[in-house]
Every structure is written in C-alpha cells, then in structure tokens.
Amino acid sequence: MSRLLGAVLAGGQSRRFGSDKALAELDDRPLIAHAAAALEPFVAEVVICGRVFGDYVALADRPAPGLGPLGGLAAALRHAADLGFDAVLSIGCDMPLLPADLVAALRAIGASVAVRALPICGLWCAGDADRLDAHLADSDDRSMRGWLAACGGQWFEGDIALANINTRADLAALILRRD
Numbered sequence: 001m002s003r004l005l006g007a008v009l010a011g012g013q014s015r016r017f018g019s020d021k022a023l024a025e026l027d028d029r030p031l032i033a034h035a036a037a038a039l040e041p042f043v044a045e046v047v048i049c050g051r052v053f054g055d056y057v058a059l060a061d062r063p064a065p066g067l068g069p070l071g072g073l074a075a076a077l078r079h080a081a082d083l084g085f086d087a088v089l090s091i092g093c094d095m096p097l098l099p100a101d102l103v104a105a106l107r108a109i110g111a112s113v114a115v116r117a118l119p120i121c122g123l124w125c126a127g128d129a130d131r132l133d134a135h136l137a138d139s140d141d142r143s144m145r146g147w148l149a150a151c152g153g154q155w156f157e158g159d160i161a162l163a164n165i166n167t168r169a170d171l172a173a174l175i176l177r178r179d
Contacts (some may be wrong), residue, residue: 006039038076
C-alpha cells in the first residue's frame with residue numbers, strides 16, 4: 001500500500017457544535033485546515049469531501065449529500081480508484097491532529113481498518129469504491145461501523161489518543177491542553 005490519498009470528511013451538519021465546526025478557529029486557523037495539514041505528511045494528495053475549502057480538490061459526497069461520513073468516503077474511494085491510489089486515509093474535519101504512530105499502526109494492519117473509538121479515522125482500500133457504492137444503494141446502514149463490517153475490515157484498538165471536536169467544550173479543552 002504505497003500510494004495514499006488523504007480525505008478530510010467535511011460534509012456534516014455540526015449539530016452538537018451549534019455552528020459550522022469545520023470553520024471554528026484553533027490557533028487562528030479553521031479546524032478543517034488543521035485536519036488537512038495533519039494528513040499531508042502521510043499522503044500524496046489531500047482532498048476535502050463534502051465542501052469546498054481553500055485550494056484543495058473538493059469532492060461532492062457520493063452518491064448524494066446527507067449520507068453522513070460514508071458519502072464523503074464513497075467520493076474519496078472513487079477519486080482514489082480513478083487516479084490509481086492504493087488506499088484512502090480518512091479523518092474528520094474536526095480532527096486537528098493525526099499522530100504518526102497511529103498512521104504507522106493503520107498502515108501495518110493494511111486497508112480496510114478503522115479506529116474503534118473514532119471510526120471516521122481509517123485506512124480504506126481504494127479497490128472497494130464499487131463495493132461502497134453498492135452498499136449505499138442496497139443498505140440503510142450509513143454508519144462507518146456498518147461499512148467496516150460489510151467490507152470485511154478490522155478494528156484498530158490501540159491506545160492512541162485522538163482529538164475529536166464535537167462541541168465547543170471539546171474545542172476549549174483542546175486549547176487548554178495545548179497551552
């Protein structure tokens with residue numbers, strides 16, 4: 001698995017946050033910029049799924065908006081397959097940090113694998129693009145957990161802390177930890 005596409009899944013509605021959390025500021029930059037920058041050391045290209053942001057390639061959720069993270073992942077897998085990438089490393093727009101030891105552990109397991117505590121973070125086989133399209137067409141299960149089971153993937157259960165910003169309190173706590 002040598003050629004990775006990085007995908008920031010950013011099509012959510014930020015209900016728990018109360019406003020567009022992708023644009024919430026951390027160190028004078030939006031969270032989505034932190035997420036994209038967190039992926040860059042590990043991948044050949046970064047795309048943003050579910051919205052337009054900066055100079056990054058923007059991919060519309062597939063096959064339509066409103067499918068949660070799986071719509072963004074479907075778009076990323078299709079893009080990866082079409083461009084000859086081996087796999088997609090995905091994170092949410094609300095994940096401003098990506099530990100190198102986590103990426104190494106995911107790569108050691110291989111695709112498809114997701115972090116049990118936060119399954120939006122995972123490494124997904126680009127060759128499963130058609131399979132995910134079929135899953136979205138045939139199943140009502142829109143969860144990352146359901147997709148991991150459907151594609152025969154594995155869980156990463158290691159003890160690596162990930163920042164995930166779902167509420168303003170989560171963002172405030174991260175800021176306090178960083179100071």
